[in-house]
Amino acid sequence: MSAAGAEALLTIDGVGKRFGGVAAVRDVSFSVADRSVVGLIGPNGSGKTTLLNIVNGVLAPDRGEIRLGGSATAGRRPSDLAALGLARTFQAARVFRTLTAMQNLFVPLLHQKALERRAAHRRAFDLLVFVGLERHADRVASELSGGQQRLLEFARTLVTRPRIVLMDEPFAGVHPQIKATLIRCIRETVSREGASFLIVSHEVPDLVAMSDRMVCLVEGAVAAWGAPADVVQEEKVIDGYLGRSEEPA
Amino acid sequence: MSGLFAGYVPGHPILRGVDLTAQSGRITVVLGPNGAGKSTLLKTAAGFLVPLRGSVMLGDTDIGHLPAHRHIALGIGLLPQGRSTFPDLSVYENIELGGWSMRSDRKRLAAAVEAVLTRYPHLRELRHRAAGSLSGGQQRAVEIARMLVPDPTVLLVDEPSVGLSPIVARQVYQELRALKAEGRTILLVDQDVRAAIAIADYVYVLGSGRNDVEGDRSAFEGDLGAMVRGWLGV
Amino acid sequence: MEKLAGSVALPRGRSRVPGGARRAANRDPGAIRRGRCRTAPRTGPRAAPGPRFCGASGLRPAAPCPGYAAEHCRCSRNRPMITHVLSIVADGVLLGLIYAITGLGLSLVLGVMGIVNVAHSAFVMLGSFLAFELFRRFGVDPVLAFVLALPVFFVLGTVVYRVVITRVQSAAQTQGLVAMFGLMVLIENLGTIVWTTDTRVVTAAYTNTSLEVGGVVLPYVRLIAGGLALLLIGAFWAFLRFTLTGRAIRAMAQNPEAARIVGVDIQRLSAVMFGLGIACAGAAGVALAMVFPFSPNTQVVWLAWAFLVVILGGLGNVANTLFAGVAVGLIQAVCTAVMPFDYVYLVLYVLLAVILTVRREGLSSAVRRTI
């Protein structure tokens, strides 16, 4: 298990977290390099969301350390981390229900400098066009369908030009065609804006195709870490996660 | 369902003339882009939305105007999109409440809960945990189990595999097959086109609140990519 | 508190005199408050040396009032300390039970339906007048009235639900609040028209008698009211915990949409729930009428106590409502015994705010639920 390289943007080092009797995350270490996509897979309840919550500052780890761009994140609030360029989506989409789609994209811009903000306003609309919500720009978010809310959330993470984005199952419930667009978008963001992504998804083939590296959690611990093609070949991963009866669906 | 109009804001239908038949004992799949109205369709069928026009028929009776809780009594179960557990109740209590419609017969209820727990043994292990503390996938499993307690004959299933790991997702589709084999009627909405079509008997595609394409599974199995592009009008 | 009072600088170089500055009080009516004589020593800003106990009896000395230098200690030595402490505890617990029952209905309605039922006190008032009228017209004992109040107010509650709440439930919480506010004003003023604003008392045969156990005096009305409170709270606790309907009610509180999905008739169950909440309010009104004087205007003070209990106990949590009520009662009794009464409520409120903020209620569960 290779730990963080010096240049890594996000380093997760020996992180553990228990909820009462449940060890949700144990001794997890891996890193997300600058300008890269890391796929995070693992069976249900293996601790993926919990890990994102820890990285994100929502939960404090029991042990271990997270480093973002070289500095430890311990004790920082989520909004501090957001200011450092961290953005995320949620497993169950969380949009601001009474704000319009457009206004939803403005929320993350509150503490940005006025100039950047003006630019971001323009960018916001482009992002809506991109995820296909431009016709819904002025509709309140609660009136969007489940998939549309997810797309809106996706757009919301990108509006601030984050350095690293955590995504919890961004493709769930998204139409295959749009999913392809999103994947393209992610790759382009990496190459053009130099952002990094840590993506949780159960859609393994897509993830394999887009990730630079991949990590698999099983029962809270890292079961495999490395090149995507290798990870999905690992016995442990196949046994615990993919199953073998058919080829991965 | 025929000529169905339904929506959330008065004078503002989302579904505009949908015709759809779910053959009894079959799996009928509904596909469509985000926002096409698939979930709206299921909600209408489950009684959460009252059709503005058109009818929802169960056998020969129009159930469109019955309140939601009557639908359960008629054997219609809904697995909604998104998350719908009771976070502070235990898993057991969550599942037990699935049998709310059988509350007058406690013995039957207890037996039904028992049967479901036997069917999903991993939930039995979790039964004392608060549902809100489970992972996303575990909660989805609770919801599926909860839906099955009253032994519904018609299942309205909205994106069942979202958030489930591949193994479990596959199990879910197998489960759906098994449920069909037990003679239940299933109306399945899904974005996992491949998996859905694989178990479908008949497929509808919705676009913008209207029927778009429909046909047997065989018609869809061929060139999936082309079909997908087809609905999008690219 | 002394600090607070003392830290405010008196202007224009007026000297600070221990026990309160005594100013030439022409344009200054405040001066007449200054020469206080109190049970607790209040000698100057920071001089209070904490409670001073008087002999072994644990009683407070009388304050050194101007002119009564000889009267520093007024302790009765025939009441041992233990009796005194027990009296305070008994007083606190009995009072706490009354607080608990006052908060119960409010907690249920707020916890389950999310409605800040400011009309709670109005139903309490109606309960009190039910007891009053039954007693005056038919000589019905308040204990019986308590039992009768439950079905009567249950029906009243479901009617109010059908007429008012159903229409506001889908809208925001504030809408329900406004409706309940209107209802409160309506009921209070109808009450004023029917019963006028005169203060009323219900005096049953046992009202003016007390039970004395080892020097501790327990008024019968308080014992009875406390017992009834315990019974009612126990019944509700069991109901919510052990019956399927109770679980459905809790489920509804957590996720109404999902409750509909499993086939719960939300409207009906909510009506039941609201009815139960109002039944509690009515019964609480009867219990209060047994113990305290009341009028259509004054029962609103119980709203504050009910809210206090609810926030301390947590929304919709029956067992905690009981503990919270008793805790508030005990704190009040103990504070009353050891400090000037005019600061007791302040201490109570501040303590409450502190407990609450330390516990940070309502935060943790929100995180767990949705992320």
Next chain:
Amino acid sequence: QQSPIVIGGTLGLTGAYAEPSTDYKFVYDRWVEEVNKKGGLLGRPVKMVIYNDESTPTVAQSLYNRLLDQDKVDIVIAPYTTFVGGAVVPIVMSHGKLLFNGGFVGINIFKNNKGSIIGSFTYQEPDYTRGLFEMLGALPADQKPKRLAVFTSQNPFTVVVRAGIAGQGGVLNYAKAAGIPIVVDEQYPPTTSDFNGLVQKAKAANADMVLALGLPNDTLNIARSVHQQGMKPMVFCTCGSQVTTLSAWPKLGAAAEGGFGTTISWPTQGYPGLTELAEVFKARGYETLPTYAIVGYAILQVIEQAVDGAKTLDQEKLKAYIHSNEFKTAAGTFRYQDDGTPVFSQILLQFQNGQNQVVWPKQAQTAQPVFAKP
């Protein structure tokens, strides 16, 4: 038909301090009827405008503005209770009107307005307990109470009942003069709901005299607690409001027995209108004539006699007339002092065998005071 003389004011018909307002209202209505039957004032009919101020000072202010400006009332009468009344005084004064005040006490407010407020309470806050202490003062030294407990509501008038003004009057000063030491001296917020703890304090201090300086609800509450705690103080006085004259007092049962209280006058004194008033109230189910009915009626009698005597509605002339004449009212014969309050007079009542009896002053006595033996 001439245009009517309009008398206007507010009452807290609803709200926290509403209790006596219905009594006032009843008396006002009755008086208007009487006066108009007699042909009105100055030959003009009398009309009374009474708004509901909801026991709220701001509302009362706005309503007095309306009364003075829109309704153009000729005579202004005060609302009930000091904290509402205190708020309207400046408004009435700035319109150059007299304020006929049967609604509240407040010696400072009277003084500050130099006789422009005409009162009908015959004793102001510092004097509330004067009668009681005068009666006790007449007792032999060894029969006086030895330990006094005082409970005071934090209300603008009861705090003065307790402390007096500038060293004058008030329980603190009277007790000192009478040589009765104070062993418990507690103030409570107006919203206090339970007094058991307080009463226990008095009991623990072996108080043999308990003064409840509060409004009706709290006073009744204290009375009941005192009884339930098994205290048998030699003197228990409801010296804040005139609670023993209210309908609820007898309903306390055993707890009411022996309680002292004050009022302004007593039907046996035969003041004009008093007996009739008492009868009317008896018919309404009141065992005792409420004090509020007396002061409310008395102030209207002052108005009636002043207007008839001065033959004008001009406020300055009325003021001059009032300050230089005597008025025969149900509250006694008024001679006004410079500050606009009538000369002191008070009746001390004790509730004996289910009935109020006058126990002081001697000349009005209907029964001897009875002191419980602790």
Next chain:
Amino acid sequence: MFSVFLIPTSTGSRAAAAAVWAAWVAVLIGLAAYGLFGTRLFLLSTLATVFMYAVLTQAWNLLGGYGGYLNFGLVTFFGIGAYTTGILFQYYELSPFLTAPVAGLVAAIAGLLIGFPTLRLRGAYFALVTMIITFAVQILALNLTITQGALGIYLPRLPLSPLAVERLFYFVFLGLLVLVTAVVWAVQHSNIGGALVAIREDEDAAEIVGVRTVEVKWAVNAVSCFIVGVTGGLYAQRIAYIEPTGTFSFDISLNVVLMAVIGGAGTWQGPLIGAPVVLLVADLLRVTVTSEVNRVIFSLIVILIALFVPGGVMGAVSRWRRARAAKPDDVSGSPAP
């Protein structure tokens, strides 16, 4: 900490928007004209009270309407403001007109101190704790020497005719209202407004997407308390007699919430509509139905509004607008190619 930056809005036709604006301006001019030339004392004084409550409601609206933090203890800061000017007058004979900003400052500081623990509470807990704090502060006011306890503080009435006094306060509160409304408008149309709504909808998510929720709530609460404190300070001069029971009356808090909700919480127009509706109706009833029946009728009206105008007047307006604006085509989602 953050700058106000107006964000573009794109709904509605320009002509209609212009008409609405024109109507608002016309109302304002009409009110100013009445203030100058009107001679009815009662109306002037009632309107001054309406303006005062509208200011309070606007201030409440900032955190309560947009942010969803239902403050049931607004009167705490109102009372603190009133007592600040009252005490400054009592001891230093400073006119409340001079010291009103100080009152605002003191209230804002109190708001910061009280906000520190309470703003972490959510939902009903926050509402109830703010209410309890009012009671606590009221008891302080009853007990402290400097406030003169239950006796209260008298301020001299201004040496003007009653009409001039009311006219003065009419304009003082009207001016304040215009100012405060402008602030609220700016907030609504800036990122802060969006952030506040985000906090109302999902505070954790707002924090995670980068809103410094604590700071935002604090700052907005302080601004709100400042406005309320200034208003309270001026109120003390107007009523000329402050004492704990009335100045810290829970009714004031409740009334403000009522007005906000009836007008439409979370919109800048809501308080402008809610305050007059509630107060004028109540006043009209008070003078037409003089018995206690007036409150019965009032309460029935309140209940009917709650039942049939959900979301308040502005809620009804926006629903009507949306129903009109929405073309059926809008509804169908078709994703971008």
